[in-house]
Amino acid sequence: MTNPATTLSSPGAAATTPQAASTSKKPQSRRRSVSRGWIGWLFIAPFGIVFVVFLVSPLAYAFYLSLFSKGLATGTIFSGVGNYVKAFTDPEFLSGVWFVLRFAVVLIPVQMAVSLAAALVLDSLTTRLANFSRLMIFVPYAIPAVIGSIMWGFLYSPSFGPLNNLFSLINQQAPEILNSDNIFGGLMNVVVWQWAGYYMIIIYAALRGIDPSIYEAARIDGANPRQIALRVKVPMITSALVLILVFALIGTLQFFTEPQVLKPIANGAITASFTPNIYAYNLAFQFSQFNYASTISFSLGIVVFIAVYIFLFSTRKRRGGFSS
Amino acid sequence: MTAATITRARPRTGRPKRNITAHIFLVALVLYFLMPLWWLFVASTKDAQGLFSGAGGALWFDKNFNLVQNIQELFTYKGGLYLRWLGNSALYAVVGGVGATVLAVLAGYGFAKFRFKGRDFSFAILLGSVMVPLTALVIPTFMLMSQMHLTNTIWAVILPSLLSPFGVYLMRVYAADAVPDELLDAARVDGSGEFRTFFRVAVPLMRPAIVTVLLLSVVGTWNNYFLPLAVLSDQNLYPITVGLGGWQALAASNNGGGASLYTLIVVGSLISIIPLIIAFLSLQKYWQGGLSLGALK
Structure with missing residues (x-):
């Protein structure tokens, strides 16, 4: 396994014959960059989850709550701005x-x-x-x-x-x-x-x-x-x-x-x-x-x-x- | 420790003569910045009465040296509550700080070394979020947490502490320069998988920035006050900041009866600042360069 991208993109035939790998060079390199893009997201995902849960959602929730007001007599009502x-x-x-x-x-x-x-x-x-x-x-x-x-x-x-x-x-x-x-x-x-x-x-x-x-x-x-x-x-x-x-x-x-x-x-x-x-x-x-x-x-x-x-x-x- | 920094210091051409005015200025600054710490040490050696009417004044020792008794009293007060707070602070700072650093290193490397759809847009959002005042999120976070029944648990402090957009920014800036693409490509050609490449090639090269981000996030969590104050109500879960802040309010509210609590506050403050000061002094060669990362760009 010299090139993981090759085996990853074409698990069947290509990996065994070096000739096949060299002739289909162009589509492979394209596929390779796509698969690496996926990996980029994988690296960012753990932080991304925390970012969404503890930054985006509190902000969104605060904004949502700020559109309502709560009174003793009226209960919670939508009050817009x-x-x-x-x-x-x-x-x-x-x-x-x-x-x-x-x-x-x-x-x-x-x-x-x-x-x-x-x-x-x-x-x-x-x-x-x-x-x-x-x-x-x-x-x-x-x-x-x-x-x-x-x-x-x-x-x-x-x-x-x-x-x-x-x-x-x-x-x-x-x-x-x-x-x-x-x-x-x-x-x-x-x-x-x-x-x-x-x-x-x-x-x-x-x-x-x-x-x-x-x-x-x-x-x-x-x-x-x-x-x-x-x-x-x-x-x-x-x-x-x-x-x-x-x-x-x-x-x-x-x-x-x-x-x-x-x-x-x-x-x-x-x-x-x-x-x-x-x-x-x-x-x-x-x-x-x-x-x-x-x-x-x-x-x-x-x-x-x-x-x-x-x-x-x-x-x-x-x-x-x-x-x- | 100074010898090492001197030898590392860049030789400046000309003017080796000592500048007297500059040194006087420095001594004055050092006195100002150390004075409260000197006071804290001196005050920690006084008993309750000496703290308020000591013979030597506020900045000198009283006639009897009471430090050991004060520490004993502190560690046994209310069944060792103080030690619990210290342990909580350490737990929150280590788990929150290490977690935030791991996430920042992964994400910073991802942003710096991979091209993918949506990368520039996500990074722009991240940069914008550095401007979001994190304390404005405390009350909404508290309310979200209480919906999830997580308030008054250690997770209510630890999980929000994992968020460090600035850490990601620092790691991206550093990884972009410190980890050459050629080296990563060479590792890939040699058959190393992406995660293996990351751990074996990239992480060692990113070490100075990792230590810096780790220190910043550990300090940030250790020093945090607003978030734990809002999300915790069980005093067995308090970190040291909320605990001592609470004692301070309690001591102030019952004037006479608070006197003995004040000695605990003072000696408790002294003990609690020692770990981080030691950490900073012993790790100085890492963070001194690292802190400029964001600024140099």
Whole structure:
């Protein structure tokens, strides 16, 4: 059996005589590619099943449920786009969307600045300290967001956190971070701490992929290290930066874990509709409004799609392709 | 571990001098990123009273070193509930992570190395699905699961964790370059079947990407909070994230009585982050290159 495709396509005569195999070459190679196409599907099928069951069907089911509403007196009735009209005029949902959009707009540039600066500095050094720092900055990525939030929750405490130690040195009362004035910054710090190292590693790896002879050429042309970093390195890793920005945007709009964990100690600063995901969770599990919770989930998906589309569209001219 | 990375580091022409400002910047970053972990370690050594009014302040040890007693109390509290959560997390992360990786490797290879009808269309759908916010699927998934009477079972956490469109994308990008068509054709000419070729020729070549996708999916499942929070109600099935989050809420809701629970939360957090930190530090040579896969394209 030298050629499995031959025996597979013609189990009877052809395999025994080499002459027959060579004369009927054309139809065989065609059949061979068809049979290999089948095998391609076989490789994809296991993932395909999971994809259909746990991505396509929840989406379809959520959409289906969102078209109905359930009332005590009326029972379940078809309400068409009624739930969507309700959602996009619901001040609680809109305030949650407004919060995550504002959060993304402030958080992502800060996070990007930290990780890009760290990656550029690390790329220019080859010392032991630099290698050690790269690992240590990355470590928070391995820590669950729940535990990151619990730790920062303790650290934010004005009575027994380090802020208390710090402010008592100058005889001042430590500020309350988990109140409605400061919660924005408090949550931002948790997220930057958690994710900046991960983004830094991706940027760093992209920087290491650049051919260093380009830096040499830039140096001969009289560029200083700062110019090389900003005018040569950064433009060359644009596609990595766009990818990170898209993931950061998608992640931020789904904000759930950190505010949910900090909620019990935040003195009411984190409400039941603080972010769209928290709102959907509470609608489903506190108020059993599954139809409306599905609508909120689906609407969040729509908001994310629109936001990512606007972002990719606005950066289209300045980047290489995202897809392969 | 640093020695290895230094020797691998590409020699840069010129400027070997140490940049003081750059190093100060790095030290400041490291202090910021490690400070909460240092606090966690210090706090884990304190008793309930010391945690809130320790002599040395929040970032230094109290007069008595209570770490061992805290761990003992943690492991025996409510019949070893914490160890159960740790075991659950490991089970979900390993089964979910390995499963997601296997599916991603198979599908990525299929997309990269076979031409068939509908391939480009399916891949376009896959790329689009990377943009779907997976947490928006949690509540619909919960409702589907409850129709199938699967909520409050380990499958409710494990099965949805098998979904990793980004893993498939990474594997496809990597397999397209790392596995030469000529090599596959040569194996086929030698009489190797498609699946044998895949295991013997393609998988070894895809190893760096496989380790990366495995780490990403194990971490993703280990750290997951929203999905298990929604689909589980039996606390014996909780992973560590949902368990500790629950203790945190409980401790906050009864102010005075929660004090002793706080020491358990703190030492429980410390113990739970150790496995993944060790995994990352020991596997660094694999993932450091692998994480850039998607970005380089």
